[in-house]
Amino acid sequence: MYRIVSKKRLNLTVTQMEIYAPLVAAKAKPGQFIILRVDENGERIPLTVAGIDAENGTVKIIFQIVGKTTKMLDSKNEGESIQDFAGPLGVATHTDGIRKVCIVGGGVGCAIAMPVAQEFHRLGAEVTSIIGFRNKDLLILEDEFKACSDRLTVMTDDGSYARQGNVTIPLKEYLEAGEKFDMIITIGPLIMMKFVVAAAKPFDVPVTVSMNPIMIDGTGMCGGCRLTLNKDGKKVTKFACVDGPDFNGYEVDFDEAMSRGRMYAEYERHAYDKACNLLKEGI
Amino acid sequence: MPNMSLNKNPMPAQEPKVRAHNFSEVALGYTEETAINEAERCLNCNNMPCVTGCPVNIHIPEFISKVKEGEFEEAYKIINQTSSLPAVCGRVCPQETQCECKCVRGIKGEPVGIGRLERFVADWHNAHTGKMTSDIVCNEHKVAVVGSGPSGLTCAGDLAKKGYKVTVYEALHTAGGVLVYGIPEFRLPKAIVAKEVETLKALGVEIETNVIIGKTLTVDELFDMGFEAVFIGSGAGLPNFMGIPGESYKGVYSANEFLTRSNLMKAYLDEPETPIMKGGNVAVVGGGNVAMDAARTALRLGAEHVYIVYRRSMEELPARKEEVEHAQEEGIDFRLLNNPVEILGYNNPDDPRDPKNGFVTGMKCIKMELGEPDERGRRRLVPVEESEFVLDVDTVIISIGTSPNPLIKNTTDGLEVNSRGGIIISEDGLTSRQGVYAGGDAVTGAATVISAMGAGKTAAKAIDEYIMSKEKV
Secondary structure, three states: OEEEEEEEEOOOOEEEEEEEOHHHHHHOOOOOEEEEEOOOOOOOEEEEOOEEEOOOOEEEEEEEOOOHHHHHHHOOOOOOEEOEEEEEEOOOOOOOOOOEEEEEEEHHHHHHHHHHHHHHHHOOOEEEEEEEEOOHHHOOOHHHHHHHOOEEEEEEOOOOOOEEOOOHHHHHHHHHOOOOOOEEEEEOOHHHHHHHHHHHHHHOOOEEEEOOOOOOOOOOOOOOOEEEEEEOOEEEEEEHHHHOOEEEOOOEOHHHHHHHHOOOHHHHHHHHHHHHHHHHHHO | OOOOOOOOOOOOEOOHHHHOOOOOOOEOOOOHHHHHHHHOOOOOOOOOHHHHOOOOOOOHHHHHHHHHOOOHHHHHHHHHHHOOOHHHHHHHOOHHHOOHHHOHHHOOOOOOOHHHHHHHHHHHHHHHOOOOOOOOOOOOOEEEEEOOOHHHHHHHHHHHHOOOEEEEEOOOOOOOOHHHHOOOOOOOOHHHHHHHHHHHHHOOOEEEOOOOEOOOEOHHHHHHOOOOEEEEOOOOOEEOOOOOOOOOOEOEEEHHHHHHHHOOOOOOOOOOOOOOOOOOEEEEEOOOHHHHHHHHHHHHOOOOEEEEEEOOOOOOOOOOHHHHHHHHHHOOEEEEOEEEEEEEEOOOOOOOOOOOOOEEEEEEEEEEEEEEEOOOOOEEEEEOOOOOEEEOOOEEEEOOOEEOOOHHHHHOOOOOEOOOOOEOOOOOOEOOOOOEEEOOHHHHOOOOHHHHHHHHHHHHHHHHHHHHHHHHO
């Protein structure tokens, strides 16, 4: 069992927890993920780490309540425990040779982008951050990004806070103004990452995207997390759990990844409604 | 006088029509009377050919003699000397190509039902006896085992019996490896695996779940932690796909994923937490035991029609005969000499929100024929021109093998692997690294439970000799 050391609501649907898992904390690096189960018979879900405190043996996770499992996880409180917490899995974000980086985060993806931005800041790279949300109520981690970014732009789709529009607007402005990033790293909804890649393409800047497909074991056994890369005109199958989760954005088949991500959409909606009803009855 | 009946006592089983819709065990096991009657068929040969056929050299005639006498617990003790997982082996070993194929009774008639007797003895022990009390003297030497599948559990059990302090590291949340994620409940009930694991724990074996060696800890760190030897039994790895168009459509699974969802994650239960596609028509590509398991699981999950699509003929089909027969009885439709060329899916670009978008609608296959034998005597497969046809299916399960997992290789300096990624070992299981041993699918690629157990056993013996020889120096 793995104890929840702290719990904090970041907004209406996003929760942050620190979990006591010293073996994972000793090894985890930004960009890697963990697999957890809330209780016995629970589903295994992958979450990319949102922070690591090796000294105190804790790993920070930030998750959006999107389905039954995240709903059950959110119902756990500080001091309680979750059944399983395994990791770190996947390959850490590459930082070598990158002196000037642009981090583009969207929604709850900003939670994963944050430790990556912090790592580049710690390594002395110049960090430009662009974070976007649907509206003011969903904004998270602005102060944390401010602290590790040389420049920060906050966007909201509806203009209820900071600038209105999506994250590609300031990205294009930087690129058109002649900014030379060694790397753009984007983490967020697939559709957003697809547009970030499209925006960067004319400027020939490398783009790393962080994929989060459906997974079960997370160790390279089931193949459920496979995605297709287009490498020099050839289609190549890769596994996000062992080859990723970071990939070259120009190679990823986003349309396929979006389609596969919806495989169990109907099922999940049903399970979520049921979980909500159960929790209501419990209260 | 021995029982000279030419036939084995048949294994009582659930009726095919009934069992095709439930996940309860298919074979029900012998009664005491049947077991004794079957044991009386054994001639107790002096040269014991059956023992040479067993990868873990169970003293077969000895345990069968005890069954004849009705001394079932004594029979168990004899099996347990050499096998750490008798209830598992009695169920999943391919006895027809191992012990039983060497049985003298098989020359005229059927061999003694050794596997059925082994299962009976193990089940009798589990039903009648509590935990075995162990009088093991701990020798204070520590050994780490990576993976809690058949090779790891066997290695751990053998070393624990010799007095070693063994810790088994398991990446998943439950111990058992392929015995829990791969082999379905109706063939190997998970309660039986759990019981065997408990027996090992009673011997002092510690099992740490949720630790991925190569990620959470490395092999080198295990040595730093005071382990004197490491056994790698990390099992099969990444599933192979065919490389044909359409394998990314929703509804295409690897057999590993399909079986893991159903077995480990219990998607076969009503209202499971982990979803799985149920119903419709299902095609399983491949002809091994895993393919049979996937097909029979799909049927039990409510599929209307399940095909096994295999490119060669029944003669080359690698699955155990008993599994094939069970599948046929249950109504699995074998489409032999058929090779998939493309998986078809529904695409409606005008309405990206159409919920049917991206799901499998069929699988295009081509008929094959067997041509002239090649240099190795294996007959070449030749596609029949213009014989393409479409199987109307909603789910495709690809069961054409796996490649070893790269996590340990990538994080262990000096660990040599072959061109397929399998860890290279010597005869006694030693890898290219001192003190590091390996066995099972991590070495051979996908193979059987018992061969993995045999490898775990060989390595345990070598690890014992290695540590004891160090001590003498």
